[in-house]
Amino acid sequence: MPMPVEVRMPTILRPHVGGSPTVTAEGKTVGELFDGLVARYPGLKGQLVTESGDLHKFVNVYRNDDDIRYTGRLDTPVADNDVVSIIPAVAGG
Amino acid sequence: MLAGAGLAGDPQRSQGGGDLSIVNGFGEPVLRLPRSEYLKLIGHCYDGLPDEACGLLAGRLRPGALVPDGRVDVVFPTGNADASARTYSVDSRDLIRSLRAAESKGLELVGVFHSHTHTEAWPSPTDVRQALEPNWLYVIVSLKDGDPVLRSFRITDGNIQETQVVLES
Numbered sequence: 001m002p003m004p005v006e007v008r009m010p011t012i013l014r015p016h017v018g019g020s021p022t023v024t025a026e027g028k029t030v031g032e033l034f035d036g037l038v039a040r041y042p043g044l045k046g047q048l049v050t051e052s053g054d055l056h057k058f059v060n061v062y063r064n065d066d067d068i069r070y071t072g073r074l075d076t077p078v079a080d081n082d083v084v085s086i087i088p089a090v091a092g093g
Numbered sequence: 094m095l096a097g098a099g100l101a102g103d104p105q106r107s108q109g110g111g112d113l114s115i116v117n118g119f120g121e122p123v124l125r126l127p128r129s130e131y132l133k134l135i136g137h138c139y140d141g142l143p144d145e146a147c148g149l150l151a152g153r154l155r156p157g158a159l160v161p162d163g164r165v166d167v168v169f170p171t172g173n174a175d176a177s178a179r180t181y182s183v184d185s186r187d188l189i190r191s192l193r194a195a196e197s198k199g200l201e202l203v204g205v206f207h208s209h210t211h212t213e214a215w216p217s218p219t220d221v222r223q224a225l226e227p228n229w230l231y232v233i234v235s236l237k238d239g240d241p242v243l244r245s246f247r248i249t250d251g252n253i254q255e256t257q258v259v260l261e262s
Contacts, residue, residue, distance in 0.1 A: 012225050058223075060185040065193065067185045087189065090149070090205050091175075091182040092231075093219025 003080040005033055010059075010088050016043030030061060030084060031074030048086070049074065060087045120254035122155075122163030124204075124230050124245040128260050130168040135241050137170035138208035138234045147173050147181040149188070150204035150230060151195035159228050161203035163256075168206070169194065180219060181207045204230030204245075211237050214244040216253050224248035230256065 004024035009017055017023050017037075025033040025040075031049070038044045050056055054073070061068045062085045068076040078084065126134075138146045148170040155162045169191035172184035183205065195202055209217070214235035216224070224231060227249040235242040245256045 060188060062189050065189050067189065069185060085189075087192070088225045089182055089185070089223075090147075090188060091180065092205075092207060092223045093180040093217045 005078050005080075006083045007033060007037065008083065008085040010086055012088055013044065013047060013086065016047065017041045028077060029072075029074065030063065030068055030076045030078060033078060033084060034074065058089045058091070060089055061085070062087070118255065119257045120247055121256065122161055122230075123257045123259055124232065125164045125259050125261050126168075127165070128262060130165060131243070131260055133170065134168045134206055134232075135234065135243070137168075138206075138236060138241065140170075141173060141208060142210060142236070144173055144176055144178050145181045145208050145210060147171055147183050147205065147207040149183065149191045149195075149202050150206060150232065151191070151198070151200040152203040153199075154201055154203070161201075161228065161230060163230075164261075165203065165230075166200055167195065167198065173207075178210050203228075204232060206232035206234060208234045208236055213237070214242045216246055216248060221248055221251055221253065 004026055006022050007025050008022050009020065014020060023037065025036045027033040027036055034048050048056055048059060055061060055069070063071065063076055063078060063082055134148065137148055140146065148168055150165045151167040151169065152161050152165045154160065171187035171191060174182040174184045192202055212235065214233040216231060216233065220231065227247070229247070231246045231248050233244055233246070243258060245258050247254045247256060
């Protein structure tokens with residue numbers, strides 16, 4: 001059984017997880033963690049992963065400060081004691 | 094005329110004088126920017142041409158509040174992942190590096206700056222739509238004229254509130 005991994009939630013998503021700054025999730029990849037979170041917190045649906053199953057453009061996700069866009073995206077593996085941080089993209093025009 | 098326009102080159106001019114009704118239109122907090130960080134910020138905007146440039150602002154929060162106290166201690170220039178003259182996205186790796194660097198100094202990220210290469214220093218519809226942090230300062234530098242024009246805003250639920258800008262030593 002995979003161990004729970006800590007996921008740090010940005011302020012803007014905390015209302016979907018009961019206001020908590022961190023939640024735990026289980027899985028072998030970031031994608032599996034997110035699947036579990038969306039199942040537990042339906043308000044997160046569409047916030048992290050697009051309908052086509054890719055990481056949403058407006059969030060940055062880090063495994064121990066490594067941007068997962070450079071480490072396999074949602075297939076990025078996670079292990080015990082990893083911390084996954086979700087940080088909204090900072091963007092405009 | 095938009096509030097605060099005409100501060101070309103020296104935001105300190107926004108202090109004192111001028112139309113009181115415009116000054117009263119400014120919101121909290123006042124952005125206080127050390128001159129050295131101001132020069133770093135403006136230099137990064139010119140370095141980014143012809144694209145928009147962007148970066149992050151680090152400072153402190155008011156005690157017991159989520160609102161910045163307004164002083165920006167450190168400016169972190171970042172890459173523009175869009176590499177565009179029309180939009181910006183703070184490079185995601187620069188974002189986490191800046192966040193950790195701020196934390197290591199006991200600071201928080203309190204805002205973002207970006208340049209407008211050919212338009213006024215006023216939030217575009219895209220800026221308003223993508224402003225996710227109601228407590229952040231959104232600094233815009235217009236490079237459309239000879240001198241840079243720097244203005245600061247809070248953007249909350251689609252509402253734009255300008256804040257005063259003061260350069261400090």
